[in-house]
Ligand SMILES: Nc1ncnc2c1ncn2[C@@H]1O[C@H](COP(=O)(O)OP(=O)(O)O)[C@@H](O)[C@H]1O
């Protein structure tokens with residue numbers, strides 16, 4: 361099967377992390393994402409980094425593959441560091457060349473911010489790499505379900521997410537096929553500036569959209585013919601079970617984070 | 624044109640756990656005015672193979688030769704014009720507001736004059752029997768009509784080799800017959816045709832030579848009667864029937880096509 365190995369991709373192996381309840385993982389990740397904003401020392405970031413590296417090892421996702429999952433965001437991290445280093449005027453001047461000045465504070469802040477984003481993204485990638493898309497949506501629905509009382513459409517949101525996740529690889533594959541078919545008709549996608557780039561993608565975007573609508577139609581029909589009537593009174597094929605190890609995982613995350621914030 | 628593949632190898636996602644060796648050294652060739660039929664089970668590498676014919680996929684090893692010239696030395700645009708590739712379900716790539724505009728896409732990309740483009744579009748649509756559809760939206764056509772238009776979109780480049788990947792899948796019997804007729808017409812004008820199919824009955828009717836792919840390797844290549852009689856699991860109904868007859872002591876030779884087989888059987892009844 362051809363699937364883009366990219367950010368947000370599930371990596372299907374058996375590991376203690378894969379076996380955790382999706383809710384435990386979602387909550388831990390959420391706690392980590394929020395908590396990271398309160399970590400303000402290098403030692404604290406270091407502690408979280410060590411924890412993330414340990415978790416990647418536990419997840420049985422090969423380190424190189426994991427790094428590849430991060431590649432799409434590497435550019436954003438690099439850009440953040442670059443701007444911090446270039447435009448911050450804090451601290452000692454390390455280097456000056458014309459109007460270009462690099463300050464010690466800028467370097468420190470840049471690396472710090474870059475590290476923080478990298479950890480945020482790693483945590484999110486770890487969640488999606490170790491949780492099957494369906495389990496992720498189920499967990500999310502369950503966590504959001506208290507909001508149903510406030511008329512928040514938790515089931516619908518989760519269902520939308522499930523469907524979207526299910527179709528991303530399909531759409532990707534479809535776009536590859538269409539791109540090749542147009543290339544066989546002489547389309548050249550590498551040439552020209554942004555405007556002609558947009559023009560050259562039209563022969564891909566139109567059939568892709570037409571195909572997506574057709575698929576959506578077929579899916580809706582298939583769901584209806586199998587009696588799908590929304591979330592009301594729906595039972596699950598796989599019931600979620602929050603076990604002791606899930607509680608421990610959540611507590612451990614909170615503990616590491618508390619340590620990192622205090623450091 | 625003579626198109627030749629030499630020891631083509633292809634590996635998908637090399638160096639990852641998802642690595643697939645799709646082609647393991649495939650060699651074959653197709654000459655001018657020849658129809659080469661490629662058959663093989665799903666996943667045998669047929670689609671991967673044909674995408675090497677215009678280098679949409681680059682081989683991990685081996686060479687593609689166009690009239691004895693290494694295809695990598697040709698300009699991509701020239702190679703793609705000379706080797707026209709029609710993907711499986713090509714109608715999925717229709718995009719223009721009208722059939723005419725869609726078929727004109729490739730000749731436009733070649734930078735031809737407007738008059739020349741018009742001629743090419745008319746000719747290609749006529750070849751596939753779709754001239755009456757030229758002002759319609761491609762999205763409002765039936766599946767069979769869409770397929771014809773999509774094929775015309777490749778024919779409009781004036782390819783010297785036309786490669787068709789499972790062109791009849793999902794078509795009704797009448798459209799299949801039309802397509803086989805188109806293939807014969809093209810062959811008669813000197814165009815080489817590579818026809819990929821898993822329908823051996825259909826391929827037996829038009830192919831001059833047959834190649835059987837299996838697990839990314841050529842299992843057999845040669846004339847239809849050689850290949851089909853030596854590989855009964857891929858034989859069309861005609862060959863299976865004659866082989867069964869020959870086994871019971873008759874000898875009516877090795878016909879492959881329907882008409883030849885009928886003639887042989889008629890001879891048997893008279894004799
Ligand atoms: N884009 C791709 N990425 C990864 N593997 C692929 C891709 N396309 C095909 N394959 C694999 O390569 C092998 C040959 O596939 P393909 O050429 O499509 O065979 P066929 O057309 O004979 O059915 C199969 O095992 C298939 O799973």
Ligand SMILES: [Mg+2]
Pocket residue numbers: 669670671711
């Ligand atoms: Mg195929």
